[in-house]
Amino acid sequence: MQRHSTRVPRRPVHGVLLLDKPLGFSSNQALQKAKWLLRAEKAGHTGTLDPLATGVLPICFGAATKFSQLHLNADKSYETVVRLGVTTTTGDAEGDVLESRPVTCSVGQVVEVLDRFTGPITQIPPMHSALKKDGKALYEYAREGVTVEREPRAVTIHELELVDLRLEGHEPFLRLRVRCSKGTYIRTLGEDIAAALGCGGHLSLLRRVQTGPFDAGQCITVEALEALPDEQRLQRLLPVQALLPDHTAVTLDSDNAARFLSGVRRRGTWSDLSRVAIYGPPVGTSHTPVLLGSGHTQAGELIPGRLLSPIEIQQILEPAT
Incomplete structure (x- = not known):
């Protein structure tokens, strides 16, 4: 059949x-x-x-x-749990256990180490990541049992808050809240913190609570x-336009909007701005300006960057069902 x-x-x-x-x-x-x-x-x-x-x-x-x-x-914020005393092949709970060690650090040592990891730091990207080397993702090398050299990366940990901890008894852990710059590997951060405490560890939980x-x-x-x-x-x-919250809004009249959508620069009295969201006048009964795209202003010129097509604008104004 x-x-x-x-x-x-x-x-x-x-x-x-x-x-x-x-x-x-x-x-x-x-x-x-x-x-x-x-x-x-x-x-x-x-x-x-x-x-x-x-x-x-x-x-x-x-x-x-x-x-x-x-x-x-955009900066991002995470809530994470670092399981202390157990290291894994992947730096998280999905990997195989490499080593188990006793946890002997104090609360004071935890606070001191967290302070050390706040601000500008460098990280070695983990092998189990999507970062590419020679056109191949690092996790593909890792699956083959191959470790390749990775360049350290500069990132910034804006905030590193200790939310909860258990240093004795069953499954000791640190619960952290992290606000960091782009490119930060939280798994690596957790591993590095646990290594600095002398016991090693891995992530048992990771939740992104904010991005931009x-x-x-x-x-x-x-x-x-x-x-x-x-x-x-x-x-x-x-x-x-929810993706453009840090862009200064500039609204053009119908004639200038049409020329701008054709990729033609417009002249005006704008100051120099690196991020501009450009709008055209409302259409029909709507009172909301229509997003045309993004760009920047320099020397009194509005310079196109990423532009919506006329078809996309029409589809936004008259969404399909």
């Missing part, structure tokens, strides 16, 4: 979905699930979370993907999204 599969029709979807990534999902699996639930044509995320990690994963649809790169540079202006309280779980009717799923989307 021949089996017929039903193909889900795709549609143009534009905006940002704040997803609470579930445990065990890769970022790409979460992305594909959300893309399928919204029947979207195009989607991308703004920064990878390990399968072990949960929490804030902004997913960009349609025109929003043009600005996702900007969000990769977005926090966990704004997110929706995959299960909750799946339970919503189709139209209500679309209502969970933030507008594309």
Whole structure:
């Protein structure tokens, strides 16, 4: 008997979905699930979370993907638990145990070590990461049992708060809240802190609670999204300009907006600004200016950067069903 599969029709979807990534999902699996639930044509995320990690994963649809790169540079905040006394092959609970050691540090030593890891630090990227060397992800080398040389990376730990701890008895741990710059490996941070305490350790929990202006309280779980009717799923989307909160808004009239969308610089009295969100006048009965794209101003000129296409703008104004 021949089996017929039903193909889900795709549609143009534009905006940002704040997803609470579930445990065990890769970022790409979460992305594909959300893309399928919204029947979207195009989607991308703004920064990878390990399968072990949960929490804030902004997913960009349609025109929003043009600005996702900007969000990769955003500071991020995490809540994590470092299991002390046990090191693993991956630096987290998914790896095999390498060594178990007694935990003999004091609370005072913990405070001193955390202070040492606050501010600008350097990290060696973990072998179990998506960082590439010679076109190949480090985790692929790790799976083959190969360790390759990695260059130290400079990152900044803006805040490192000790939320809770247990240094004696069963499964000693540190519960930490971390606010850090882009490119910080929390697994490596946990391993390095535990090594500095003399007992070693690994991450047993990792949750991203904030990335840029977005926090966990704004997110929706995959299960909750799946339970919503189709139209209500679309209502969970933030507008594309939610990715441009630190951009100065400039609104053009109809004539200048059309020329700007064609990639032509516009002259005005603007001061020099490195980040500008450019809008056109409201359309129809709407009182909301229409996002045209991003750019910068220099010497009185408005210079295009990433622009929406006329088709994308029309689709945003008249969303598909």
